[in-house]
Amino acid sequence: MTKWNYGVFFLNFYHVGQQDPSLTMNNALETLRIIHEDTSIYDVVAFSEYHIDKSYHDETKLAPLVSIGNNVHILATSNETVEKAAKYGVPLLFKWDDNQKKRIDLLKHYETTAAKFNINITDIRHRLMLFINVNENPTQAKAELSIYLENYLCYTQAEASIDEIINSNAAGNYDTCLSHVVDITQGLDNKVDFLFCFESMKVQEDKKSLMINFDKQVINYRKDYNLN
Numbered sequence: 001m002t003k004w005n006y007g008v009f010f011l012n013f014y015h016v017g018q019q020d021p022s023l024t025m026n027n028a029l030e031t032l033r034i035i036h037e038d039t040s041i042y043d044v045v046a047f048s049e050y051h052i053d054k055s056y057h058d059e060t061k062l063a064p065l066v067s068i069g070n071n072v073h074i075l076a077t078s079n080e081t082v083e084k085a086a087k088y089g090v091p092l093l094f095k096w097d098d099n100q101k102k103r104i105d106l107l108k109h110y111e112t113t114a115a116k117f118n119i120n121i122t123d124i125r126h127r128l129m130l131f132i133n134v135n136e137n138p139t140q141a142k143a144e145l146s147i148y149l150e151n152y153l154c155y156t157q158a159e160a161s162i163d164e165i166i167n168s169n170a171a172g173n174y175d176t177c178l179s180h181v182v183d184i185t186q187g188l189d190n191k192v193d194f195l196f197c198f199e200s201m202k203v204q205e206d207k208k209s210l211m212i213n214f215d216k217q218v219i220n221y222r223k224d225y226n227l228n
Contacts, residue, residue: 009129009195066093068195073127076106086113089121096129096197097152097160099168100187103128107188128184128192131169133200134210138172145171148200171200174210178217190225194218 066073073093074085085092092110094103107126114121131148135141146162153162160168170177185192196214198207 092126094128133171141171145200
C-alpha cells in the first residue's frame, strides 16, 4: 500500500463524569492495532520535550518541537512562534482547535517572515492536526466528537466553543468530511499535509476501512495537484 505521508495523532480525553477512561483508551488501542497491521500507511508522531526557543527572563517557552516520521515541525501557537519557525525554515504543525482563519493568518505570517529573512520555503510542507468522525448520520458524528472534546473545554482555557472546534474539523458523512478536508487544504494553498485523529468514532469495525479509504482519496488529491 502506498505510504500515506500523513499520519495519525491521539489525545485520549475521557468523558466528563466518566471515572474510567476505558472508552477512549480502547479506541486508541484499536487504532494502534490497525496501524500495526499495516505500518506502511502511517508516520510516527511524537511531541518533544524540547522547544524552539525560551526566554530565561520570564521562563516563557515557545511551542514544542514535534517529530513526525523523520521530520521536525513546530506547533503554530502564536505569531511569535511562527516567526521563529520561519526564521529557521522549520515547517509548522497547525492546531486542531484553531479556526481556519487563524490557520490562514499564521501561514501568511510565516511566509512574510521567511521572505524578510530570505529563507527559501518553496519545498516546505506543513502539517495540520484534524479530527475525523464519519457517520451517515451527521448529527451523530458531531455528537460523538462533541462528547470526546468535553474535557478539553473543561480543563483548558480554549478560545473556541465545541461547536466552533467541530466546524474547524471534519464530522459528518464521508463525502462531507472529504470535501471539508479538501476545502481546508485549498484554503491553505495546498501547503499542508494532515495528521488525522479517528478516536471519537464509536463504531470500531468501520474504522479500518475508513482510514484506508481516506488514505486513497488523499493520495489521489496529492497526485492531482502534484504534491507527491
